[in-house]
Amino acid sequence: MNQDQLKQLVGRAAVDYVTSGEVVGVGTGSTVDCFIDALAAAIAEGRLTVAGAVSSSERSTQRLQKHGIRVLDAAEVTGLTVYIDGADEIDGQGHMVKGGGAALTREKIVADLADRFVCIADASKLVQTLGKFPLPVEIIPMAAAQLTRRFATLGGTATLRAGVVTDNGGHILDVTGLSITDPAAFEAEVNQWPGVVTVGVFARNKAQVCLLGGADGVQTLTF
Structure with a gap:
């Protein structure tokens, strides 16, 4: 099939x-x-x-x-x-x-x-481990640059999804290069970063x- x-x-x-x-x-x-x-x-x-x-x-x-x-x-x-x-x-x-x-x-x-x-x-x-698919993160638009830098400290490369505005009026960062070995801790941490609306890890x-x-x-x- x-x-x-x-x-x-x-x-x-x-x-x-x-x-x-x-x-x-x-x-x-x-x-x-x-x-x-x-x-x-x-x-x-x-x-x-x-x-x-x-x-x-x-x-x-x-x-x-x-x-x-x-x-x-x-x-x-x-x-x-x-x-x-x-x-x-x-x-x-x-x-x-x-x-x-x-x-x-x-x-x-x-x-x-x-x-x-x-x-x-x-x-x-x-x-086996989350992270091969680019991680979507809904963000407040003004925070895009600083959140890109934050993900870089974790080894991730964040790219703004061109032309996309969510149903809530937010923008989407897609983050590559991550290996998310502790999804619950990762979700809790990133969700606290200023400018993040929701991180796409569902733990x-x-x-x-x-x-x-x-x-x-x-x-x-x-x-």
Whole structure:
């Protein structure tokens, strides 16, 4: 199977983690697009119902609404049973790098509402150590130069993602050259740097389940 087919495979598998009648948390990205389509098909076929969705991006909101799924504001819910999203990298403990789609801040907000994070990804995203994928960091624009210098002290090279403005009005630095051996400590440290809105390491809000698509089908990893 090619990568698009793997995304469709894990997108369909993730529907089984949605509790009928409840509100579901929905992430962002091409793999999540496949989940949204599979969720809509399950609803149309009468296999489940949802009370609505809390979305982490305008992109996902538009796709959900196109399928007739009601989108709620995060402030309208006090909790979610499940949040389903992709990852740019995931390690063997469920820690992730996210933000390739520039929605990392809202993704963390929605993930923090959920009892369970279900990550959907293809097998190429599973790594031993985070850092091969450029680390996205949402920042306040005026802090770009000083944050670039801060990452340089860690051995990282930060590059401003050209032409990208997040749904929150922030900018994105992509940082290469890092080896993130202690994701929780790294996330806690970088999140305190002035000018950082959110770092794209998901350790505090790590995955509890990963549905990993590969040549042999969907492998379920639990953490």
